Each structure stands twice: as C-alpha cells, then as structure tokens.
Amino acid sequence: MNLDNWIKNNTYHHSNFADIKKLVDAKEKANLSISLCIPTLNEERTIGKEIVIFVSELKTRYPLLDEIAVIDSGSEDRTLEVASNFGADTYLSADILPEEGFKRGKGENLWKAIYQLKGDIIVYIDADIKNVHPRFVYGLLGPLIQRPEVSYVKAFYDRPLAFSNNIRSSGGGRVTELLTRPLFSMFFPELTAIMQPLSGEFAVRRGVLESIPFPVGYGVETGQLIDVYRAHGLSTFAQTDLDKRVHRNQETLDLGRMSFGILQTFFKRLKEENILHWEGELHTVHRQFQAQHKEYKITEYNIQEDERPPMISIEQYRKSRGYTA
DSSP states (O other), X not given: OOHHHHHHHHEEEGGGGOOHHHHHHHHHHTTOOEEEEEEESSOHHHHHHHHHHHHIIIIIISTTOSEEEEEESOOSSSHHHHHXXXXXXXXXXXXXXXXXXXXXXXXXHHHHHHHHOOOSEEEEOOSOOTTOOTHHHHHHHHHHHHOTTXXXXXXXXXXXXXXXXXXXXXXXXXXXXXXXHHHHHHHOGGGGGSSOTTOSOEEEEHHHXXXXXXXXXXXHHHHXXXXXXXXXXXXXXXXXXXXXXXXXXXXXXXXHHHHHHHHHHHHHHHHHXXXXXXXXXXXXXXXXXXXXXXXXXXXXXXXXXXXXXXGGGXXXXXXXXXXXX
C-alpha cells in the first residue's frame, strides 16, 4: 500500500467532526450504539472532570454516547466514588467474568469492557488527561460513523509533559520513537503510518475487538495494532489528530519497564508469524540499576506479559451476545 495515499485518505483532524449533531444523526441512521470505556487505577484527581464533560456534552446535550463506564483495577483512592457521583457506570474489573479470574493491568480492563459494555463501537479514553475535551471522543468516532469500511481509529496529538504545576512545551512519545517505531520499521513497515501507536485513546468496532487477544500489561496497544493489521490490513485503520494531550510525566526507569513488556508482546508475534525463530522461552526478568554515592544496586522486576484470548472464544460472552455454538 502507498503510505502517502493512506495518510492522505485515512488521517483526520478532530475539527472534521465538530458538528456533533451531524454525527448523532449519522449514528442513528446507521443504527449504531456506542460505549465509552475509561480504564482506571487511582485516578481520583482527573476522573471527575472527564466524566462531567463526557456526560454533559456527549450524552445529555448530544446523545452520541449510549453508555459511559469506568472499569477499575482496584483503586485505593476515591476513583469509583467520584466517577459514580458524576454519572458514570462503575465496575471493578475483578467482578466482571469472575470465572475467568482477574489479572492486574490496563489490558485486562479493556478486555473485560468488551463483555460488560453493550455498544457496537467501544471508544477507550485514558483517565489521566488534564486537558480533556469532547474532541477526544467525537474525533475518534467520526471516521467509524462516516466510513463503514473503517474499523479501528487511533488518536495522535502533541504530548507536552506535566511536571508538578508546570508544563513542558515538547516531549512525550519517547517509547514510540525509541522502540516501537523502529521495530515497526523493521518488521511491519506499513504500521509506521500510525503516528502514535501507543496512544491510549482509540475506538474500535466490536467485531474486531472480540476477535483479537489482549495482552493485559504494557503490550496491549502494540499487540492490538499488529493483530488487527495481520487480520485486516492497513486499510481498516484511520487516525485522528486531537491537537494536544497534557498528561503526567513518567520517569525513564518506568519507561524501561514498559519497553520490556512491549518487547515480549512484539517478539511473541514475530514467532507466531515465523519471522524470527528461537528455542525456549523469553526471559521475563528485567534488571535496572540505581547508584547512590558509591553503592550500586540492581533491581529486578519480573514482568510477564500475560494475554487474554479473543473474547469471542469465551463461552459466557457468546451466550450473552446470543451467538450460536
């Protein structure tokens, strides 16, 4: 595929969809239902503002969203209380499909949302956005509502970083540029057209979501892109420029652990595709160093990227959706 043509035809700006009433009319004409999922873990500082904006603008004023839900990993703060008070449905991930057990990780919440939520389209928005705006939702839904052949829409944006009360004007996307994009360039070059593959904001049709496995940890975004690409090709994707997303900074050591998890997910798929071959299993212990004066300490982290199977393979889900055996 010619990537320049794909970018021209499948890349949007959120302003293309700013007429929300027009989107609602098109949604109703297509008989679509849409659910919003916000995965959380200790996000009481920002979750209230997100819920207020999305409920007031995209459910009450304009009925673009049929469902707004928080799926929580077990917050120890007031995340669920705040979200519920401002009008969101709230669920503990551990209480959804309890017979399947519980794994801690953002991907677990995203996966269980497929079972819990009812929409034909599910849009996922992270809970830590400091400059939240309705465009984070309608900008992602626009291509799906207007183009039936599009199934998966990714966000991209400028990513200034928040440090205490100050904002650094440039930065972010470090793991993308240092790890994910080079890997895509080597093994899946068409996916380099996705400007921010690790963005936490995306919208997907249910039929695609239920058919792919879900890494429960750091590799969920990377794994999804590769799996959807392998099944449907680049033409099923679109992406929307949301201008700016202000979020809290992550330390370099944290990003190192994230990269380690992404690599596990990536190499698993390279092996499945018979692109690379090796004997045995990948190591799951990630080592980092810290220096204090003249003492040097190794810290070991056991990071194992567990994966959930495609939701369509779960019997309880199939029953809930009325699928025949």
